[in-house]
Amino acid sequence: MSVGIPVRWILSQPELGLVLKGGAAGLGREIALALTSELTEPQQWLSGGELVLTTGMGLPLSRPDRLRYLRDLDSVGVVGVGFGVGLSHPAVPEDLVEAADELGLPLFEVPLPTPFGAITKKVMQRLAEQEYEKVLRASRSQPRMTRAAIQGVPAVIKELSAALSATAIVVGADGVVTDAHPGPVSAEIIDKITEFLGTRGDGAASGVIHTAPDVFIAVQAIAAGPATHGHLAVVTTTTLSPVDQVLLGHASSLLALDFEKPARLRIAQNRLNTQAIAMLLEEPTALDTVWAHLTPAADRAGRVRALVLRCPSAETAERVVEAVDTRLATQSRQLFAHLAEDRAAILLAGTDTEESAEQLLRSLPASVRASVRAGISAPHPLRRFAAAIEHAELAASAAPPGASPQELSARAGHSLLTFPEARRVLGAVSEAMLAPLVGYDERHDTNLVDSLRAYLEAHGQWEAAANALGVHRHTLRSRIVKIESVLGCRLDTARVRAELLLAVIARR
Numbered sequence: 151m152s153v154g155i156p157v158r159w160i161l162s163q164p165e166l167g168l169v170l171k172g173g174a175a176g177l178g179r180e181i182a183l184a185l186t187s188e189l190t191e192p193q194q195w196l197s198g199g200e201l202v203l204t205t206g207m208g209l210p211l212s213r214p215d216r217l218r219y220l221r222d223l224d225s226v227g228v229v230g231v232g233f234g235v236g237l238s239h240p241a242v243p244e245d246l247v248e249a250a251d252e253l254g255l256p257l258f259e260v261p262l263p264t265p266f267g268a269i270t271k272k273v274m275q276r277l278a279e280q281e282y283e284k285v286l287r288a289s290r291s292q293p294r295m296t297r298a299a300i301q302g303v304p305a306v307i308k309e310l311s312a313a314l315s316a317t318a319i320v321v322g323a324d325g326v327v328t329d330a331h332p333g334p335v336s337a338e339i340i341d342k343i344t345e346f347l348g349t350r351g352d353g354a355a356s357g358v359i360h361t362a363p364d365v366f367i368a369v370q371a372i373a374a375g376p377a378t379h380g381h382l383a384v385v386t387t388t389t390l391s392p393v394d395q396v397l398l399g400h401a402s403s404l405l406a407l408d409f410e411k412p413a414r415l416r417i418a419q420n421r422l423n424t425q426a427i428a429m430l431l432e433e434p435t436a437l438d439t440v441w442a443h444l445t446p447a448a449d450r451a452g453r454v455r456a457l458v459l460r461c462p463s464a465e466t467a468e469r470v471v472e473a474v475d476t477r478l479a480t481q482s483r484q485l486f487a488h489l490a491e492d493r494a495a496i497l498l499a500g501t502d503t504e505e506s507a508e509q510l511l512r513s514l515p516a517s518v519r520a521s522v523r524a525g526i527s528a529p530h531p532l533r534r535f536a537a538a539i540e541h542a543e544l545a546a547s548a549a550p551p552g553a554s555p556q557e558l559s560a561r562a563g564h565s566l567l568t569f570p571e572a573r574r575v576l577g578a579v580s581e582a583m584l585a586p587l588v589g590y591d592e593r594h595d596t597n598l599v600d601s602l603r604a605y606l607e608a609h610g611q612w613e614a615a616a617n618a619l620g621v622h623r624h625t626l627r628s629r630i631v632k633i634e635s636v637l638g639c640r641l642d643t644a645r646v647r648a649e650l651l652l653a654v655i656a657r658r
Contacts, residue, residue: 154180198227
């Protein structure tokens with residue numbers, strides 16, 4: 151907190167011989183500076199915290215003006231007035247004494263033998279002593295906070311609270327208060343901090359919130375490099391001094407180190423999980439100890455699901471995996487991932503759903519999420535996780551960009567032609583099989599290809615197919631006979647119908 155000297159302290163110095171005349175209610179006001187002024191309106195050059203010393207040479211003559219003089223000093227934050235007697239005034243004017251009592255502004259008599267310089271010197275010496283005492287307290291508090299860091303966050307903020315005589319609060323990265331000392335924090339204070347962090351729009355925001363005349367909230371980001379783990383706030387009755395700010399910064403650094411410990415451990419754990427997956431993909435017959443390393447990825451029944459994410463680039467894939475890791479960390483779950491250029495494969499528990507898989511991706515920027523193809527496998531035994539990844543890979547290849555993760559079976563009827571290899575083969579088959587029919591339609595201006603498709607999609611039901619084409623069923627029967635003649639096949643064979651259906655779908 152800021153340095154200041156109570157007015158009562160200067161009055162208690164016997165060698166100065168000062169005598170209080172009025173304004174006893176304000177003896178707790180704190181002096182930040184002592185100065186001499188004989189101006190009639192000195193308030194224009196004052197900013198608060200001053201002890202004004204005067205002989206009354208510039209004091210107005212009328213009673214109303216004298217009262218205004220004292221009120222003006224009080225209004226700008228002057229903490230006391232020392233009135234020197236024996237020169238322009240033999241005693242402190244009674245009207246000033248009455249006004250001082252009314253305002254609670256300490257007014258004391260300075261005897262003629264006491265120079266104003268002696269009072270100023272006393273004040274400056276005491277302020278210097280207080281500054282030194284604060285530095286000394288800080289030098290003692292810093293080692294205590296450092297030792298407390300071994301015990302964790304609560305111990306650090308307890309030491310900070312004691313050092314600053316303030317309430318210390320830790321707000322997590324999610325905006326929730328995780329620790330406070332010496333006791334619970336009011337909802338109003340929490341709302342002010344939340345509002346401040348929200349309006350700044352910066353994860354590493356720091357600053358001071360002035361909520362009331364005697365309430366200040368200093369906020370400091372708990373950050374290590376680009377990562378912000380939350381914020382440290384202290385609630386005080388005055389603004390923090392430079393020394394106090396050093397203590398706040400020291401505590402913030404200690405908390406950042408404490409938060410970084412699990413983050414670094416998680417990074418190491420993720421790296422081991424990735425290496426185990428890579429090893430088992432290359433050598434499935436690896437030691438049981440390697441398989442055991444993947445056990446936390448499975449559910450209680452020993453099953454896993456694979457979530458495969460196809461991204462526009464390797465950089466995007468890394469970014470997506472980081473986002474998934476962040477969401478898993480909030481659930482106290484490990485990350486089991488395998489990156490291969492622009493593809494990311496992540497092992498989830500067998501009990502995870504398509505919705506919970508989508509939740510892992512919701513922190514991604516909309517533009518990034520819209521570019522990612524996601525596929526998920528059905529639950530597989532842990533030892534068959536490679537097959538789960540393969541199935542999820544096929545589902546991701548068939549999925550539209552930005553769509554929620556789905557199993558390949560959920561895209562039945564839509565997935566086959568999404569694969570480039572399948573499209574190439576089916577395209578060639580379609581061209582070869584349907585070429586005679588297409589040529590016949592072109593030469594005779596008929597519609598046999600569309601009639602064939604309607605017939606096949608209606609499962610050979612004449613009435614349904616005819617209705618779809620808008621023709622009579624007898625007309626459709628004659629067209630089917632012509633199709634069989636042109637193609638040289640019989641449509642009453644299921645295998646023939648299946649191949650022709652794929653051919654007409656591929657052609658379309």
